[in-house]
Amino acid sequence: MKTLIKNIVWQGQPKEILIEDGRIQAIEAAGTTTEAVQVIDGQGHTAIPGLVDVHAHFREPGLTYKETISTGSEAAAQGGFTTVLTMPNVKPVIDNPAALKAQIELNQKEGHVKIDQIGALSLNLTDTQTTDIAEMVKAGAVAFSNDGHGVQNARTMLQAMKAVAKAKSTITAHIEDDDLVNHGVMNAGPSAEALGLPGMTGLSESTQLARDLVMVKATGCHYHVAHVSTKESVELVRLAKSQGLPVTAEVTPHHLFLDDSMIITDNPMMKMNPPLRSREDRLALIAGLLDGTIDMIATDHAPHAAEEKEGSMLDCAFGIVGLETAFALVYTHFVASGLVDLDTMLNWMNREPIEEFALQGAGQMRVGDPADIALVDLDHAYNIDPATFASKGKNTPFAGQKVYGQVMTTLVDGKVVYQKEEK
Numbered sequence: 063m064k065t066l067i068k069n070i071v072w073q074g075q076p077k078e079i080l081i082e083d084g085r086i087q088a089i090e091a092a093g094t095t096t097e098a099v100q101v102i103d104g105q106g107h108t109a110i111p112g113l114v115d116v117h118a119h120f121r122e123p124g125l126t127y128k129e130t131i132s133t134g135s136e137a138a139a140q141g142g143f144t145t146v147l148t149m150p151n152v153k154p155v156i157d158n159p160a161a162l163k164a165q166i167e168l169n170q171k172e173g174h175v176k177i178d179q180i181g182a183l184s185l186n187l188t189d190t191q192t193t194d195i196a197e198m199v200k201a202g203a204v205a206f207s208n209d210g211h212g213v214q215n216a217r218t219m220l221q222a223m224k225a226v227a228k229a230k231s232t233i234t235a236h237i238e239d240d241d242l243v244n245h246g247v248m249n250a251g252p253s254a255e256a257l258g259l260p261g262m263t264g265l266s267e268s269t270q271l272a273r274d275l276v277m278v279k280a281t282g283c284h285y286h287v288a289h290v291s292t293k294e295s296v297e298l299v300r301l302a303k304s305q306g307l308p309v310t311a312e313v314t315p316h317h318l319f320l321d322d323s324m325i326i327t328d329n330p331m332m333k334m335n336p337p338l339r340s341r342e343d344r345l346a347l348i349a350g351l352l353d354g355t356i357d358m359i360a361t362d363h364a365p366h367a368a369e370e371k372e373g374s375m376l377d378c379a380f381g382i383v384g385l386e387t388a389f390a391l392v393y394t395h396f397v398a399s400g401l402v403d404l405d406t407m408l409n410w411m412n413r414e415p416i417e418e419f420a421l422q423g424a425g426q427m428r429v430g431d432p433a434d435i436a437l438v439d440l441d442h443a444y445n446i447d448p449a450t451f452a453s454k455g456k457n458t459p460f461a462g463q464k465v466y467g468q469v470m471t472t473l474v475d476g477k478v479v480y481q482k483e484e485k
């Protein structure tokens with residue numbers, strides 16, 4: 063079956079995309095193909111490769127009041143994402159081959175986009191005993207993580223690294239030393255002091271990262287830093303890369319565009335893990351992304367119910383949603399502002415994630431690739447409105463912010479999975 067997406071812009075030129083059997087057959091001059099079974103009118107929008115998020119939380123099974131695979135993947139489609147990697151911190155935790163197999167089936171059945179499953183690094187994320195990593199790789203795990211919680215025991219991390227290196231997989235590390243966190247709810251610093259809230263030092267992240275990097279050197283394990291948030295961590299990743307270690311890193315839009323100087327009231331929407339750091343940290347993250355120390359942008363989409371994000375930062379849940387705001391935020395702050403071009407942004411949000419995680423099924427818009435495509439209206443300006451989110455989670459600190467770049471259509475394997483309704 064053939065599909066033609068006509069009337070689109072690709073790399074600045076008017077083009078059309080011919081798709082056959084779910085794959086891109088040609089990106090050609092407008093008007094080249096005259097007959098096709100199905101025609102989609104791109105209405106002059108810009109075609110980009112479907113975005114890839116290596117860090118998302120869909121809360122099924124066990125926490126479906128926050129999100130389901132269906133609502134989470136709908137949010138992904140609405141945000142222009144065609145592949146997402148989901149974390150294993152559901153209930154029960156995906157920490158054994160049987161649970162992983164069942165989850166992969168469920169993802170396939172319920173997902174509106176492609177979902178790759180990350181397996182738990184330790185049993186029940188308690189960090190005392192590693193999971194059966196070799197068997198979970200065989201069962202289809204794309205990577206391993208303790209996300210939600212740092213691995214406190216060096217011995218557990220070392221064992222996991224050895225097994226992951228042997229299986230040629232990846233660890234995506236939530237790095238956090240519990241003892242240094244000491245029950246903080248936001249970054250330690252003048253804002254926490256002004257609000258009278260317990261702060262946590264950024265050293266909780268970088269000290270554990272330093273420990274892990276020594277073990278990466280010893281094991282050769284591909285180690286990916288999840289949601290990097292401090293300047294010390296950026297320096298450590300830069301050093302590791304200069305030594306040729308197999309280390310990669312992601313940063314979230316919120317750590318790039320928000321910092322703790324912007325927390326002027328006790329606001330649950332500003333609470334996430336790792337916390338928003340200082341302006342100096344934020345500028346180091348931006349510099350690290352621009353110079354290639356940080357490889358990619360990931361959302362850490364962490365939906366929670368409204369009642370879990372009310373009241374005070376002292377006792378509300380950690381985390382914010384991100385799938386439906388990531389494209390517009392990154393486009394607005396980096397591309398529309400003239401800092402980088404669209405292609406660079408797509409390196410961070412499509413090519414690097416696919417290459418570093420060796421994702422087999424995700425398309426990069428090359429001829430022969432799966433037709434994973436988003437059509438975006440780059441000039442469209444609007445205010446972020448959580449009421450429009452497909453996600454069950456409306457917990458975003460960006461509500462009301464004016465952005466550019468509206469995802470209009472998303473296709474996975476040449477099939478439309480999201481179409482923005484005309485007003």
Ligand SMILES: NC(=O)N[C@@H](CC(=O)O)C(=O)O
Nearest residue numbers: 119209210334335364380381
């Ligand atoms: N980022 C968060 O604040 N929360 C995440 C866990 C995590 O990514 O560490 C969650 O699962 O809610």
Ligand SMILES: [Zn+2]
Nearest residue numbers: 209210236335
């Ligand atoms: Zn985490």
Ligand SMILES: [Zn+2]
Nearest residue numbers: 149209210362
């Ligand atoms: Zn996370």
